[in-house]
Amino acid sequence: MILPIVKYPEPVLQQPGEPVTEFDDELRKFVADMFETMYAAQGIGLAAPQVGVSKRITVIDLSNAKDPEKKMVLVNPEIIQRSGRLYEEEGCLSFPEIREKVVRAAKVRIRAQDEFGEWFEAEGEELLSRCMQHEIDHLDGTLFIFRISSLKRDLALRKIRKMQRAGEW
Secondary structure (H helix, E strand, O other), X not given: OOOOOXXXXXXXXXXXXXXXXXXXXXXXXXXXXXXXXXXXXXXXXXXHHHHOOOEOEEEEOOOOOOOHHHOEEEEEEEEEEEEOOEEEEEOOOOOOOOOEEEEEOOEEEEEEEOOOOOEEEEEEEHHHHHXXXXXXXXXXXXXXXXXXXXXXXXXXXXXXXXXXXXXXX
């Protein structure tokens, strides 16, 4: 089932997600719905707060459903190691039409649980690293526009307000 994606300034986007404690069929159904929603929106990552659920769950698939081996489910993730530096453009499904360059670590190591509650560690470099950091930020209530300069943020927020007035947001 495709879930509605919430847009900024929806309050759930700026709240830290609650840790997941129940690893049941309901969680796995929600994860499947998140993947379906992400693919329908042509995204590569989606966090539970983006569909209005304040839980520490995110899905990532850089292959956009082309390679099932690339699908990642991160439940209760945390970044345990960072190295290097990237300055690349990012977008966000909760900020359609807003893209800005953001500084991120070039490589990260994360620790998370899968949809069955099993702990694992994974590494990401370049785009995967950026995606992991972006989605974990969502789970912490941090949005990518708060990682850009105040001038660019003000311009982006002005654009959003203009689209809101026009009924396009």
